[in-house]
Amino acid sequence: MAWHDRAPDSFTATLWDGIGDVWAEIRAHPFLTGLKDGTLDHRAFVFYVIQDAHYLREYARALAVCGARANDVAGIRMFCEHAAGAIAVERELHESFFADFGLSEADVAATPMAPTNVAYTSYLLSAAYGGSYAEAVGAVLPCYWIYAEVGRELLAAGSPDSRYQRWIDTYGGEEFAEVVSQVLDAADAVGPSLSEADRAAAAHRFTTTSRYEWMFWEMGLRRETWPV
Ligand SMILES: Cc1ncc(CO)c(N)n1
Numbered sequence: 347m348a349w350h351d352r353a354p355d356s357f358t359a360t361l362w363d364g365i366g367d368v369w370a371e372i373r374a375h376p377f378l379t380g381l382k383d384g385t386l387d388h389r390a391f392v393f394y395v396i397q398d399a400h401y402l403r404e405y406a407r408a409l410a411v412c413g414a415r416a417n418d419v420a421g422i423r424m425f426c427e428h429a430a431g432a433i434a435v436e437r438e439l440h441e442s443f444f445a446d447f448g449l450s451e452a453d454v455a456a457t458p459m460a461p462t463n464v465a466y467t468s469y470l471l472s473a474a475y476g477g478s479y480a481e482a483v484g485a486v487l488p489c490y491w492i493y494a495e496v497g498r499e500l501l502a503a504g505s506p507d508s509r510y511q512r513w514i515d516t517y518g519g520e521e522f523a524e525v526v527s528q529v530l531d532a533a534d535a536v537g538p539s540l541s542e543a544d545r546a547a548a549a550h551r552f553t554t555t556s557r558y559e560w561m562f563w564e565m566g567l568r569r570e571t572w573p574v
């Protein structure tokens with residue numbers, strides 16, 4: 347399982363090389379260090395998980411669009427399975443965390459999406475519908491890859507908080523690692539056929555959504571609200 351260590355000249359390795367600064371900031375983010383050492387304010391975690399339920403629904407839509415646009419049956423099947431998988435993870439949030447917190451389906455639905463969440467999901471859908479297929483894939487990749495890298499690091503460390511550990515287990519586990527390997531292999535299969543301009547456009551999408559990944563944790567930590 348080498349999704350964190352792609353072949354050096356592969357398209358995905360080039361993409362990852364381009365986000366070195368963003369990845370360094372993500373690893374050091376207080377939301378994640380707080381999950382690891384258990385010091386993260388529970389209110390920030392609850393806020394984040396509610397926002398993530400909204401995020402996963404829109405992310406599943408973006409993956410379904412990638413599925414509709416894929417050039418072969420393997421790509422159609424993979425993205426459609428992952429879209430259904432993202433909805434399954436969203437459903438699990440209701441059965442585990444929201445049940446724990448005493449939050450109903452209606453409570454979650456009635457919570458508005460925070461500004462960063464609106465911006466990130468709007469950007470994903472804009473890339474999925476309006477960009478080239480490579481741009482669509484470039485935009486959805488950080489969601490998979492960054493969470494798998496974060497999960498791997500946090501799983502190795504472990505958390506003293508059982509709820510945070512449960513979150514870590516979702517993304518640090520073998521099942522998610524397998525999903526991420528599949529999508530990175532699919533991206534590397536299309537990489538060599540892309541024009542220089544399309545590769546650059548896809549890399550720009552990848553960098554932008556990586557930045558949104560950092561901003562999503564910042565949104566949770568600050569419990570971001572609309573300023574007006
Ligand atoms: C914001 C965000 N990015 C990535 C994932 C991984 O699925 C997630 N659940 N939420």
Ligand SMILES: Cc1ncsc1CCO
Pocket residue numbers: 427428429430431432433435489490525
């Ligand atoms: C939750 C999630 N994140 C990226 S893909 C996916 C669904 C995996 O099947």
